[in-house]
Amino acid sequence: MKPAPTLSSAFLKPAGDFLPAPLLELRQQRGAALADMPLPTRKTENWKYSSRYLKLSDELATSLPTTGKHGTALAAPGHHVVFRNGVMVPEASDFPDTNGVTIKRFADLTDDEARELAERLDNTLDANAVQLARLNSARFEDGLLIRLAPDAVLEHPLFIISETDAHVSGSAYPRIYVDAGRHSQATLVEEYIANGAEPVMVNAVSEFVLAEGAQITSVRLSAEGENVQHVGATGVRQAAHSRFDSHCVGFGGPMRRHDLQVRLEESGANCRLNGVVVTQGRQHYDNHTVIEHVAPHCDSEETYRNIAAGQSHAVFNGRIHIHQDAQKSNANMSNKNLLLSTGAEIDTKPELEIYADDVKCAHGATVGQLNEESIFYLVSRGIDRRNARTLLTMAFINELIEQIPVEAVRETAQARLNHFIDQTFEEA
């Protein structure tokens, strides 16, 4: 038997040294811990369906250059911060100047601030479940710290655009840390896009820590090109009566992976996780979510929809873990999948682990195709077949798109979905 492949040491050479010393130290420690890390294979449970898409060649190990021109940011009301290859572009960024809201790039933190942050980074994510995302902590060159003071309200959405410039091969490590104080409120939009056609790897980690009563809406739009492998992880920890609303919209690629881990740590915390994924051609997309009901009286509501066309492959793995003390938990998980071709593959795996006895927990997963009766009904009214298929395909996800509370994102998502539909039904 040949030995399991391990992470090439080429990946453990970070670039960019303008971070404050405590963060440079953290990077080094994380890097050392990753030496000889086994890479996921078919036998790695949480990469079972996806390891074959992961291609970690040494040429991807190089940090992408962080100088050069930046692309255009999403034009929308609100403020935006642009990251290019994981490093903030100050001239393209426009921070809100709101009382109680501190937004700082990691490179600008004082040593004290950096020391405090270094102690907290990675605390929202289960290292065993997101091994690859850990590489981000060994490699990030910059990052965004958002701190909301108690009762601070960010009135408009903050757009965080992570743009990857793929004119040469390499990797980028965008990083976000959100510290939401008691009863603070904000809407944050992460958009991942890419320019250029060289093979690149984006490894993005975002963390959200919600104090009592904080309300955070997180929107994540992942739409990089056919040359971009994306490993992403989002970690969330919630204190009492906090609310986390997540809307993820993902477009397939050669390898796409997003881990979303939410810990409901004090009573009354609740989260809603919505996700839409579309894949076509030979694309791949894998969503792994974990909701930890640690404390009693917490609610979670999760709705994910996948649409797979062509020869593509979509994966949903949703785990709900209700701890022994988490009585009166209320957890709902639904994953519905639409196969638009016979060659597409969808794997869905709900995992429920329940140790408390007084809980409400429901889950459902379905995989189906467009309903022929519905198509017949529509075409019998003179609607052409392509339009009928489009209407029914969009019907499958409309509800989730409409729930995204930021109009600019709905429009961007809709335009990209229209493009997806055009390409999918042209092939057919």
Place this chain on the structure above:
Amino acid sequence: MLSIKNLHASVEGKEILKGINLEIKAGEVHAIMGPNGSGKSTLSQVLAGNEAFEVTDGEVLLNGENLLEQETEERAREGIFLAFQYPVEIPGVSNLQFLRTAVNAMRKHRGEEEMNAAEFMKLAKEVSKQVDLDPAFLKRGVNEGFSGGEKKRNEIMQALLLQPQLAILDETDSGLDIDALKVVSDGVNALRSDDRAILMVTHYQRLLNHIVPDHVHVLAGGRIIKSGGRELALELEERGYGWLGIKDADEATPAS
């Protein structure tokens, strides 16, 4: 307008229609009656172009054109409209979006300008009143959570919007209370015109009290075994299907 000659059709290898002959002229209203399982719904579905049914013999001409060679959507654009016995629920597609897409597909086919959202909304509200549907229905998913009667009224609303040449009504009266029957019948009567024909498929006579047909046909065992005027329907009401030598399995327990 519509000429059906020796039409044979099967579903899953089983022959349901065994040689239907029927001529319908513009301006006429025809009723096809018959016991359950006689092939009434099959005939409706075959005319509309449901691919689940295979036509094995015969021909159907609409204004001289071979209907059977056309796709369902082409037939619709040429003026065939089927009011479904069981309208499909399509959550996620709003009624308004569905109706506007359909109306615009027709307009495009006729070389007319497509209607914008505001123009269409105005039209849709008017027509929804005509069939006594609350315009709030327009915002809901197609037939989603509609009662049986609401679904049937929605079918008639579509007919009124699409203005077909030949409206086929498949058991449109089933599941309607007397008030809803009146509303639906008024809608159908509003469709009657000299250049349009209506084909009603029904198990019961009561619809024909409201929409008076010019011709009544009895379909049994996949064939039309008797044709006559309106009085034939009344006779069937009175005597059942037995005197025609047909067994009606459902006569004792009428379908809802």
